Amino acid sequence: LAKTTQPISMDSYEGQEVNITCSHNNIATNDYITWYQQFPSQGPRFIIQGYKTKVTNEVASLFIPADRKSSTLSLPRVSLSDTAVYYCLVGPTGTASKLTFGTGTRLQVTL
Amino acid sequence: EAGVAQSPRYKIIEKRQSVAFWCNPISGHATLYWYQQILGQGPKLLIQFQNNGVVDDSQLPKDRFSAERLKGVDSTLKIQPAKLEDSAVYLCASSLRRVGTEAFFGQGTRLTVV
Numbered sequence: 450l451a452k453t454t455q456p457i458s459m460d461s462y463e464g465q466e467v468n469i470t471c472s473h474n475n476i477a478t479n480d481y482i483t484w485y486q487q488f489p490s491q492g493p494r495f496i497i498q499g500y501k502t503k504v505t506n507e508v509a510s511l512f513i514p515a516d517r518k519s520s521t522l523s524l525p526r527v528s529l530s531d532t533a534v535y536y537c538l539v540g541p542t543g544t545a546s547k548l549t550f551g552t553g554t555r556l557q558v559t560l
Numbered sequence: 561e562a563g564v565a566q567s568p569r570y571k572i573i574e575k576r577q578s579v580a581f582w583c584n585p586i587s588g589h590a591t592l593y594w595y596q597q598i599l600g601q602g603p604k605l606l607i608q609f610q611n612n613g614v615v616d617d618s619q620l621p622k623d624r625f626s627a628e629r630l631k632g633v634d635s636t637l638k639i640q641p642a643k644l645e646d647s648a649v650y651l652c653a654s655s656l657r658r659v660g661t662e663a664f665f666g667q668g669t670r671l672t673v674v
Contacts, residue, residue: 483662492564492651492665493603536602548593548653548663550602 453537458555467524469554471537474518482513482520485536487553493536497522524556532558562586564666566652572672578640581669585633585654591615592629593663594637595651603651609635642673 454472461467473482481500485493497504499511499520510523524531534553565584573579585592590611595603606625608616611632620627624643629635639646649668 490667490670492653492668494665495662498662548603548605550595550604552600552602 453539453551455535455537455551455554457552458557460557460559461527463528463558463560464526467527467531467556467558469522469524469535469537469556470519471522472519473537473539476517476539477541479541480517480539481541482511482517483538483540483548484509484511484522485538485550487534487536488532493550496535527556527558529558529560532556564652564654564664566650566666566669568669569667570670570672572674573642575644575673576641578638579642579671580636580638581650581652581671583635583637583652583666585635585652586664589654589656589664590632591655591663592635593651593653593655594627594635595653595665597649597651597668599648606637639671642671644673647671647673 481498483498484496486496487493497506497509497511499513501513501517504511512521534555536550536553538548564586567582571579592609594606596606597603604619606620607627609629612629625639627637637650649670651665651668653663653665655663
């Protein structure tokens with residue numbers, strides 16, 4: 450499984466756009482990139498998944514450059530409720546198989 | 561749609577005692593996972609079931625941990641005997657299939673071993 454590297458923590462003010470970048474230099478051809486969000490005292494929650502270029506849903510956007518060695522999760526106009534840990538996962542064909550979590554990025558949103 | 565149900569939410573035991581956790585996955589989900597999450601770390605996969613068969617238990621400490629999934633639905637995870645380092649949140653997750661679908665997590669069971 451490809452190893453991922455992401456910042457340990459980030460701070461943002463409410464209303465700003467937050468971009469969290471994940472490096473995955475050894476990503477394989479059949480690997481997808483998936484992001485999960487985890488609030489305190491809760492299990493992780495799926496946010497978004499992509500293979501290449503750009504994916505957008507009602508919660509976030511995921512930008513993946515052509516070489517796929519990194520990806521950026523973009524959260525538009527964050528609120529206090531977006532304070533959470535965000536995990537970047539890389540694995541084959543959608544990664545429901547053997548989800549491997551790193552330490553994640555702790556995002557703190559303040560007023 | 562009902563989510564993944566886990567019980568109990570909290571458990572405090574003394575070291576060397578035994579403990580069991582229960583998980584009821586989302587109806588129809590064939591794949592079930594148990595994760596251990598130590599404070600400040602990401603979840604670590606302990607065991608993965610496909611229906612009632614084990615797909616991956618490479619990180620399960622088999623000398624003290626055991627898990628089963630009866631009839632391919634509910635699952636139990638047991639620790640016997642518990643050690644102080646087993647203090648963690650134990651998360652259960654399920655997905656529709658083994659690959660290609662997102663996993664849904666329960667709220668977890670917080671275990672404290674004293």
